[in-house]
Amino acid sequence: MSDEDRGDPRGSLAQKLRYIRFTQRGLGNRVLGFEEIADNVTRVTGRRCGAGYIEKLFTGQLDRHPDDERLQAILTQFGKSLADLEDRGDPHGTxxxxxxxxxxxxxxxxxxxxxxxxxxxxxxxxxxxxxxxxxxxxxxxxxxxxxxxxxxxxxxxxxxxxxxxxxxFFDDEKSRADQQKLDAQSAFIAALSELREVGGDFQAAFRQLKPGQAMDSEHLLQLAAEIRASVEALRGHATES
Incomplete structure (x- = not known):
């Protein structure tokens, strides 16, 4: 049996199934035939399943994904479950x-x-x-x-x-900078909203944005902190009154 026939536990559905079939052998260390697998699927599901269907599934020739009932019947024969086909992905990948x-x-x-x-x-x-x-x-x-x-x-x-x-979803420098900018903008807008709620000078706070610094993350975060300090002061005065 060639390396390709052995499948790949991290590949497509067909490759995963071939890998399971090759590694989970029957009595006498024998690879189960497509006819045997088909007979088991028919018995377990109560629905006729032919060897041709199984062969197409294992070789990646099916036009559509098999239904879960049939797929589970196949996997059970090898002591596996649908979870064993689940790709774990990579938190540092694409x-x-x-x-x-x-x-x-x-x-x-x-x-x-x-x-x-x-x-x-x-x-x-x-x-x-x-x-x-x-x-x-x-x-x-x-x-x-x-x-x-x-x-x-x-x-x-x-x-x-x-x-x-x-x-x-991204780890390149540009993506991190874009996300920081988005977070800073959100913090600034939220602070302005709080200022408006307590009756502060919304327009004056907005005018603190200096030309060339309007999209600067550090500047926006600093202004957001100053605005929130003003909001807390206004709320304090309102409570004392």
Whole structure:
């Protein structure tokens, strides 16, 4: 048997199945035949399954993903479960690998090890952004398709779902700087909002932004701190009155 036939535990579904079939052998250290696997699937599910279907599944020739019932029947024969097919991702890898790592952790910590349904992620993105998002699109992101052009609001939605910073998905210097700038802008706007609520001089605070420093993270954070100090002082005066 060639190295390619042995599959890959970190590859596609077909590669993972070939790896399981090669490593989890039957009596006499024998690799189970496709006919044997098909007969077991038919017996377990009560639905006819042919050897041709199994061969196409294991060789990556199927046009669509197999349903969970059949897939679970196959895995049970090898002492495995759907969780054994779950890709753990890489917190230091590509966008898709980082997203997959979050998905794996979510399943381990909140779903008793079961894979997190892609539709659950997609539903949160739709609710957060008010825009279209399908489980198929999430699958594309996991495979690093379209992630380069992913809109900021969808990145923020994914980060919100998994309770991480949007910067988690990137680690280059520019991305970190962009995230720091975004955080500083948010802090400044929030401080202005608090000032308006207590009747402070909103326009005067806004005019403190100096030309050339309007987008400077350090300057914005400093102003936000000064504005919040003014807010606390105004609240103190209101309490004394």
């Amino acid at each position: 966008f898709g690998q980082r997203l997959q790592h979050l998905r794996y952790q979510f399943g381990q910590e909140r779903l008793n090890g079961k894979p997190l349904p892609l539709e659950q992620i997609a539903a949160h993105v739709r609710e957060y952004t008010g825009r279209s998002c399908t489980y198929k699109y999430i699958a594309q992101l996991l495979n690093d398709r379209d992630s380069q052009g992913l809109a900021r609001d969808k990145i923020e939605a994914l980060a919100d779902f998994f309770d991480v910073s949007p910067a988690y």
